Amino acid sequence: MGEIVLKGVTKRFGDVEVIPPIDLAIHDGEFVVFVGPSGCGKSTLLRLIAGLEDVSGGKIEIDGKDATETAPSDRGLAMVFQSYALYPHMSVKKNIAFPLKMAKLPPAEIEAKVQAAAKVLNLSAYLDRKPGQLSGGQRQRVAIGRAIVRSPEAFLFDEPLSNLDAALRVNMRLEISELHHTLKTTMIYVTHDQVEAMTMADKIVVLQAGRIEQVGSPLELYRTPRNRFVAGFIGSPKMNFIEGAEAAKHGAHAIGIRPEHIRISTTEGMWKGTVGVSEHLGSDTFLHVTTEHGLLNVRAGGEVDLHHGDSVFLSPDMAQLHRFDKEGGALK
Amino acid sequence: MARAVTPRRKALVTVLAWTIGLALFFPILWTVILSFKTEGDAIASPLTVLTTPFTLESYHVVQDRSNYFLHFWNSVVISLGSTLFALVVAIPAAWAMAFVPGPKTKDLLMWMLSTKMMPAVGVLVPIYLLFRDLGLLDSRIGLVVVLMLMNLPIVVWMLYTYFREIPGEILEAARMDGATLKDELIHVLTPMAVPGIASTLLLNVILAWNEAFWTLQLTTSKAAPLTTFIAGYSSPEGLFYAKLSAASTLAIAPILILGWFSQKQLVRGLTFGAVK
Amino acid sequence: MSTQASRTAARLMISPAVILLLGWMIVPLAMTLWFSMQRYNLLMPGMGGFTGFDNYSYFLTDPAFFDAIKNTLVLVLGVLAITTVGGLLLALLLDQPFWGQGIVRVLVIAPFFVMPTVSALVWKNMFMNPVNGVFAHLAKSIGLQPYDFLAQSPLASIVLIVAWQWLPFATLILLTALQSLDSEQLEAAEMDGAGPISRFFYVMLPHLARAITVVILIQTIFLLSTFAEILVTTNGGPGTASTTLTYLVYVQSLLQFDVGSGAAGGIVAVVLANIVAIFLMRMIGKNLEN
Numbered sequence: 001m002g003e004i005v006l007k008g009v010t011k012r013f014g015d016v017e018v019i020p021p022i023d024l025a026i027h028d029g030e031f032v033v034f035v036g037p038s039g040c041g042k043s044t045l046l047r048l049i050a051g052l053e054d055v056s057g058g059k060i061e062i063d064g065k066d067a068t069e070t071a072p073s074d075r076g077l078a079m080v081f082q083s084y085a086l087y088p089h090m091s092v093k094k095n096i097a098f099p100l101k102m103a104k105l106p107p108a109e110i111e112a113k114v115q116a117a118a119k120v121l122n123l124s125a126y127l128d129r130k131p132g133q134l135s136g137g138q139r140q141r142v143a144i145g146r147a148i149v150r151s152p153e154a155f156l157f158d159e160p161l162s163n164l165d166a167a168l169r170v171n172m173r174l175e176i177s178e179l180h181h182t183l184k185t186t187m188i189y190v191t192h193d194q195v196e197a198m199t200m201a202d203k204i205v206v207l208q209a210g211r212i213e214q215v216g217s218p219l220e221l222y223r224t225p226r227n228r229f230v231a232g233f234i235g236s237p238k239m240n241f242i243e244g245a246e247a248a249k250h251g252a253h254a255i256g257i258r259p260e261h262i263r264i265s266t267t268e269g270m271w272k273g274t275v276g277v278s279e280h281l282g283s284d285t286f287l288h289v290t291t292e293h294g295l296l297n298v299r300a301g302g303e304v305d306l307h308h309g310d311s312v313f314l315s316p317d318m319a320q321l322h323r324f325d326k327e328g329g330a331l332k
Numbered sequence: 333m334a335r336a337v338t339p340r341r342k343a344l345v346t347v348l349a350w351t352i353g354l355a356l357f358f359p360i361l362w363t364v365i366l367s368f369k370t371e372g373d374a375i376a377s378p379l380t381v382l383t384t385p386f387t388l389e390s391y392h393v394v395q396d397r398s399n400y401f402l403h404f405w406n407s408v409v410i411s412l413g414s415t416l417f418a419l420v421v422a423i424p425a426a427w428a429m430a431f432v433p434g435p436k437t438k439d440l441l442m443w444m445l446s447t448k449m450m451p452a453v454g455v456l457v458p459i460y461l462l463f464r465d466l467g468l469l470d471s472r473i474g475l476v477v478v479l480m481l482m483n484l485p486i487v488v489w490m491l492y493t494y495f496r497e498i499p500g501e502i503l504e505a506a507r508m509d510g511a512t513l514k515d516e517l518i519h520v521l522t523p524m525a526v527p528g529i530a531s532t533l534l535l536n537v538i539l540a541w542n543e544a545f546w547t548l549q550l551t552t553s554k555a556a557p558l559t560t561f562i563a564g565y566s567s568p569e570g571l572f573y574a575k576l577s578a579a580s581t582l583a584i585a586p587i588l589i590l591g592w593f594s595q596k597q598l599v600r601g602l603t604f605g606a607v608k
Numbered sequence: 609m610s611t612q613a614s615r616t617a618a619r620l621m622i623s624p625a626v627i628l629l630l631g632w633m634i635v636p637l638a639m640t641l642w643f644s645m646q647r648y649n650l651l652m653p654g655m656g657g658f659t660g661f662d663n664y665s666y667f668l669t670d671p672a673f674f675d676a677i678k679n680t681l682v683l684v685l686g687v688l689a690i691t692t693v694g695g696l697l698l699a700l701l702l703d704q705p706f707w708g709q710g711i712v713r714v715l716v717i718a719p720f721f722v723m724p725t726v727s728a729l730v731w732k733n734m735f736m737n738p739v740n741g742v743f744a745h746l747a748k749s750i751g752l753q754p755y756d757f758l759a760q761s762p763l764a765s766i767v768l769i770v771a772w773q774w775l776p777f778a779t780l781i782l783l784t785a786l787q788s789l790d791s792e793q794l795e796a797a798e799m800d801g802a803g804p805i806s807r808f809f810y811v812m813l814p815h816l817a818r819a820i821t822v823v824i825l826i827q828t829i830f831l832l833s834t835f836a837e838i839l840v841t842t843n844g845g846p847g848t849a850s851t852t853l854t855y856l857v858y859v860q861s862l863l864q865f866d867v868g869s870g871a872a873g874g875i876v877a878v879v880l881a882n883i884v885a886i887f888l889m890r891m892i893g894k895n896l897e898n
């Protein structure tokens with residue numbers, strides 16, 4: 001079981017309120033991603049759940065029991081840190097065995113569990129090495145190994161992939177997703193990278209300045225962002241926003257349209273513009289088009305033959321148009 | 333520093349550096365040389381001394397007269413004892429200051445260092461009388477306590493600077509892994525800080541070994557460490573250079589050897605952790 | 609990184625050190641303060657009694673007191689000047705590439721390991737002795753009159769001995785700091801047209817500021833309590849020519865058995881040291897912040 005409920009949880013550092021009261025329910029077995037720009041309080045929220053920081057107000061319940069005052073080690077949670085936080089003086093084996101040793105398990109059982117975890121994570125050949133002799137990806141696996149041997153109620157990950165290079169990051173992303181499918185344990189995963197959030201999450205929690213902006217499945221957030229912040233944050237490349245008269249035509253303060261929801265044509269369309277920089281990725285082409293409503297980012301097919309300075313026409317897919325009021329809230 | 337240095341310049345620097353190095357080392361070298369001479373030869377002019385034969389005579393005299401090994405052992409017990417004792421008190425304190433810093437941590441640290449500035453003479457009288465009344469004069473345990481208190485601020489300071497280099501996340505990971513505070517200190521922090529602790533230990537053993545205020549005031553014979561032993565040779569008595577040299581060599585050799593063997597940790601320690 | 613539990617633990621972990629140091633400061637200091645207002649001579653038991661500030665006026669008006677203050681200042685400032693300037697020059701030299709760096713470094717560090725009683729005795733007898741010392745032999749060999757260092761310039765001789773002991777420390781710290789200077793900074797300065805002298809003053813010296821502060825702070829702490837070097841060489845003499853404050857208090861209390869006046873001297877020493885400490889802490893606090 002790994003059900004975690006936050007009730008009015010707040011956190012202040014001195015006079016600064018980093019987390020205003022938050023209510024959130026995380027169900028057993030869910031993969032929940034906290035996403036938001038750097039400094040928005042994701043780590044703080046995770047550390048409150050872990051018990052590494054005291055809440056300034058509110059309650060944290062784990063599996064229905066009030067855990068607000070419980071020590072980190074007694075919450076049944078395991079955490080993987082951004083820096084991996086491996087014990088540099090211990091071998092891989094000792095690192096993975098450490099939580100079991102602290103739990104005073106018999107040596108034979110420890111050995112068995114360590115071997116099993118090492119096998120799952122492809123670490124069997126490295127058990128006698130020190131963390132210093134491993135690559136970034138291997139260290140990451142050791143950190144995960146140390147977390148899984150305890151069979152925790154839930155895993156907490158704090159930007160675990162941010163120290164890896166791009167290719168490895170994609171691999172590890174898949175491995176962690178795979179792990180979630182195998183273990184079916186609750187996972188709370190913090191990242192500032194919305195791609196990680198979209199690809200891994202069952203449920204995404206978008207945070208800004210400590211506040212929850214929206215909670216929902218990746219597609220819910222993509223399709224029906226509740227406000228301009230979420231609309232701009234989820235999706236890559238970013239949604240285009242247009243304000244002023246053009247937005248007023250649609251009865252909104254601002255309208256938003258994603259690059260993939262704009263059709264481009266050389267002959268006819270709603271908005272006339274001039275092609276600026278174009279990024280050819282092979283499968284797609286991203287065009288930066290200067291129009292009377294500002295610079296718009298447009299996704300076109302892989303093989304479009306448009307160049308800097310060409311005149312084009314753009315037409316938004318009306319069904320995919322998002323409308324926002326003055327405060328940034330989405331209009332139905 | 334990738335640029336080539338002209339051989340001429342390198343040769344010049346070599347000569348200059350060696351000259352200064354040897355000059356600074358010369359008093360020690362000279363003492364060692366004289367310790368192997370007879371009293372008569374030891375007072376000859378330097379160039380003549382070098383031509384005279386070597387002898388172990390003075391070492392025999394020194395051991396017969398003042399039982400070197402007793403004082404050596406006292407020095408070992410006092411310097412190592414006071415340092416270990418200080419480490420036991422300082423490791424938890426430095427842990428607290430490095431990993432759970434509060435608004436007053438810096439002030440506390442500065443206050444601790446400032447106790448080191450209190451001149452020993454300011455408390456000489458009461459400590460002397462206390463020791464006299466408690467029967468601690470000329471006892472090893474008394475000196476262990478006093479030297480431990482003398483060096484405690486430095487030990488805390490050094491450990492604090494070393495601990496601060498250890499990422500707090502690792503200790504948090506240990507806490508998540510179910511480690512108690514004791515486990516965290518013994519199984520995680522201490523092994524990770526071994527180089528820093530070794531440097532601290534070495535430097536403070538040396539400071540305690542060479543401490544020459546309290547050791548001279550509070551010991552006379554049976555608990556006397558080498559500092560007091562050597563002070564016994566301070567009044568001139570006929571020809572005594574060779575004996576003095578032998579006693580001096582015996583007093584400084586253990587620390588010189590220890591220092592040279594552990595140069596790396598010591599150099600680190602010598603900067604009191606304050607310079608990288 | 610702090611929960612209520614860890615803060616409570618921290619307070620608990622730090623308290624033994626604090627209590628010990630507090631006890632070490634307060635108990636003896638209170639006793640010293642008490643004794644300093646008593647008539648208390650170990651040779652004259654039964655003559656006790658409260659005397660108020662008599663001991664202080666006795667100690668402070670003693671001409672030896674002013675000599676002691678002056679000598680203490682000369683000793684501390686003299687050694688600091690020699691070791692920081694000498695250490696800086698030596699560090700700059702040893703930072704250059706040359707053959708046998710490791711060995712020379714060992715040679716230079718060695719004096720730091722020599723206990724004060726030994727170094728003082730060795731210098732006094734084998735080097736500064738006007739009849740058989742190395743310096744006397746040298747003087748005679750070039751036809752000069754040997755100089756009786758400890759009789760004619762006792763304080764300067766002691767400064768020399770103490771400086772010899774502390775020069776390695778200053779050199780080592782400054783060398784370590786120099787080696788941590790990013791060579792790209794120097795190269796950038798060179799590209800900007802800075803000559804060796806400007807590079808030293810504008811790049812190296814600012815980089816060394818922290819190390820120099822450390823040298824001054826730590827040496828001052830130890831130099832203020834210089835004792836053994838005086839005890840075994842001059843005994844503070846001739847007269848009071850090499851008596852420092854520390855030594856004077858020792859003479860009053862343990863040689864003349866005048867505990868009351870010795871204690872008063874101890875309190876004076878503490879007050880003066882605190883003035884120095886406040887001054888130094890200000891300077892250090894600023895320099896060690898980062």
Ligand SMILES: Nc1ncnc2c1ncn2[C@@H]1O[C@H](COP(=O)(O)OP(=O)(O)O)[C@@H](O)[C@H]1O
Pocket residue numbers: 013018037038039040041042043044045609
């Ligand atoms: N121990 C602390 N003391 C004071 N402020 C803190 C502390 N930890 C974090 N903060 C502040 O809280 C905010 C959120 O930090 P954090 O949770 O680390 O953000 P994120 O992980 O989303 O990048 C930041 O503005 C940060 O400066």
Ligand SMILES: [Mg+2]
Pocket residue numbers: 042043044159
């Ligand atoms: Mg973070």
